[in-house]
Amino acid sequence: MKRYPFNEITTMQYICLNSGIQMSVFFLAMPRILAEKAGTDGWIALIIGWIITVAASLVVIQVMKKHPDGTLFDLLTRYLGKWTARVTASLFVLYLFYYAYTGIVQAVLITKAWLLPQTSASTVMLLLLIPTYVITGNGLRILARYAELVFIISCWIPVVYLLPLKDAHWLNLLPLLKEGWKPVFSAVPTTFFSYIGFATTFILYPFLKNKQKASSIIMISDTLTMFGYLFITLICFVYYSPDEIQKYNEPMVNILESIEFKFIERMEILFIAFFLLIFSLAWIPAMYLGVYSTSWLLGKQDHRNHFRILWLFLAVGTFFFMPTFNQSDRMNELLRKIGFGIEYVFPSCLLIYLWMHNRFKWRKNL
Template identity: 80%
Template structure:
């Protein structure tokens, strides 16, 4: 019997979970950050970053094929010993908790700035943590269904942004490579924050019902994320001048001010409230998988006690301290650097080691 059969998820749920983890509050400021690095050629960096991410994602799948019925920690315990698996579980839990906290902080700051300016940060955090606990406590299968639901009710959003195209100036995008390839390549590292999260496959893989479709599902997920980022970035670049967009902190929100409906006065507020649902797919799965790591570390089957401890810790910390927007940006930059090492470099190194190990064992048996 499969060890993780109880919480199995479908390929579709896996696609939406992975894509949801990748799309975070960074989504709002991404066009500005790309424009600062590469001007209106920044959208090309998104495609290059996507190609690198797909390659790294496929490496993760190849690693997990070495031990398909277990997580990364089960695999490391088998190949490198019990303490290596435990160390990896501890470090990966820290990474996921930091990822979730960064997303939560950005969501709290955004909510206070646009929706509830008179409400304290601790109350806003509590409002976000309550549904987080309700969803995360029920396990991965419920998380997968939640991701499917959020995707279905979000399909209308791209069509609203099409309304701004009547005032777009497509000449802003031309000529391509205004200053050559170097600015584009310099913007590629900026895109990695847009795609980190795919290494959660190290945990999700044994829960997949159809593991033969894992590679295809992961490529579809990364591509779905890329098209989402690419769509909104090109619209912002076409609507704003190359210099104007660099002065806007959140161009994706600012652009909504040009859209008018008779039945809605402040459409930006409506969208931000709805975007919080989408961004919850970043921190809720990260929190669940973080407590999954700690539960595995202590040999516990029930993750809910660890989830409660983390819940109270986050609520308590926010009562005393909440990072500013600048500090949040520094947190995101640090997360990008750490994420590049964990999600892009580590899987490749591990795959090389596993290949050498298996080859050595075969020669030994001959």
Template identity: 60%
Template sequence: MKKYAFNEITLMQFICIQSGVQLSVGLLALPMNLAQSAGTDGWIGILLVWILNLTASLIIVQVMKKYPDGTLLDLLAHYCGRWVGTVAAVLIGLYFFFYGYVGITRTILYAKQWLLPQTSSPLIMLLLLIPTYTIARNGLRIIGRYAELVFFLSLWIPFAYLLPLKDAQWLYLLPVLKEGWLPVFSAAEAALLSFSGIGVTLILYPFLLHKRQAAMGVIISNTVSMLAFLLITLICFVYFSPNEIKGYNEPVVNVLKNIEFKFIERIEVVFISFYLFMFSLSWIPTFYACTFCISWLLGKQDHRNPLRVLWLLLAIGTFLFMPTFNQNTFMGRWLTKCAFGIEYTFPFCLLLFLWLRVRKKKAELS
């Protein structure tokens, strides 16, 4: 009997969770960050990170195939010993907590700036944590259904971004590679945070109903994220002048300000309100992954008690400390470094270790 059969998710849910995690944290500021690094050539950096992400995601799938009915923690405990699995559970749990914390505090800052300027940060945190606990306590299958719902609720957003194209200046994109490839590589580094989140595959894989579809799932999810990033970035680049876009912290929101409907006065406020659902996918799956690691450490199947403790820590901690935009951006830079180590470097090293281990066993048998 499968260890995680009670919480299996479909391919669609797998794709929606992973794309949701990627499309949440860094999207609103992405065009500005790319423009500061490489001007209007920054969009090329998105393609470079997409290729890197596809490679890393497929490596993660190949690693997980070595132990298909368990998570990364089970794999490490099986091949390297319980203590290695314990260390990995602590580090990966802390990483997912950090990822979710950066996402939820960023959401609070956006909510205060655009929607609820007179509401205190602890109150907004509480308002976000209540549905978070309600969804996450029921396990990964419910999180997958929620991610599917968010996907369908968000289908109108790309079409709203086509409206500013009537004022687009496509010449802003020319010439391509104005200053060579070096600024483009710098832009790729700036886009890395937005593309991070593929590490959830390390936890999601054993829950996938048909594991042979995992490779297709990571390819589709990364491609969906890339197309979304590319569409919105190009629209911002052709709508704002190359110098003007650098003056907006959230050009993804500012580009909507000139859109007018007879029945909606400020569409950017509606956009932020709807996008809160997408933002929530930056912390609900990652907080679940964090509590899953804690439950694994304790040898428990039920993750709800660690989730309650995490809920209380976040609710009380916000009264003591709430990061500013600059502090959150600084944490985002550190998150990028952590993501590069855990989501890109570590799976490659682990795959190499497992390959060498198999080669060594074959050599001993022969």
């Protein structure tokens, strides 16, 4: 009997959720960061990072196959005891809340910089938290449908980004590996920040309808994320010169200034407003999964009371402190380091432990 029949999510919804968590507000600056690390060869680092991410994602799936009807915390309770599971759940709560906070802070800063420069940060935060409350309070199925809707109505965006290619300089990409492999490999750790978020599968897996194809599904999701990053990175690389691209903090937004329509004066303003929907797929799922984890810790079925506390904390806390862009960049760097440990290292260590546990148990039963 299924434990979560009323919160099951379809294959498409999972792909949208996972890709949305990965490809969110952080992708605006990705072309510049890669150019600083590896020049116009930075796109190669994206592909290498994708290969490593797919491998790590498949490890997560293999771990969850050991206990398909429960989350990571249920699996750890079964194999390592309830206190290990509680400690892990607590760490995941902190990680997910920090992930959500960095995402919504970045969205607030970008909204103030491009859309509402005269509006206080606390007001912008409140405006973003209101729809967050509505979506998160209605459970995973509504959240999954929201992610699916955002994905569908965003399909036209790549078409618009093809317009600047009329002024593209494809020779910017040549020659390949201008300075060898060293700069490319040095940029690979940066790409991990672009892909983190797939560890939410530890919690989402039992809700997935078609678990038999989970490996293929997560590979499709990671590949979709990679193509999104690769698409916008290559466009920025061929439009801007290798030195010019490093002058823009968010080249993905600045490139829109070259697009002109008679009925729209500033295309980038329209896109930033629309991008908020995509950005929200960073903090809304992370908040939901974070309060779901706190509910598991306390043995509660309803996560909404926990979310109300978090919501009030963010709404009120912004009146007293709001990070700057520099502080936000340092927060993102810390998130990358923590995310690497939780999403790439931890699943591999856990899979090795489970393999050894089952192997020794089998030998003991002989």
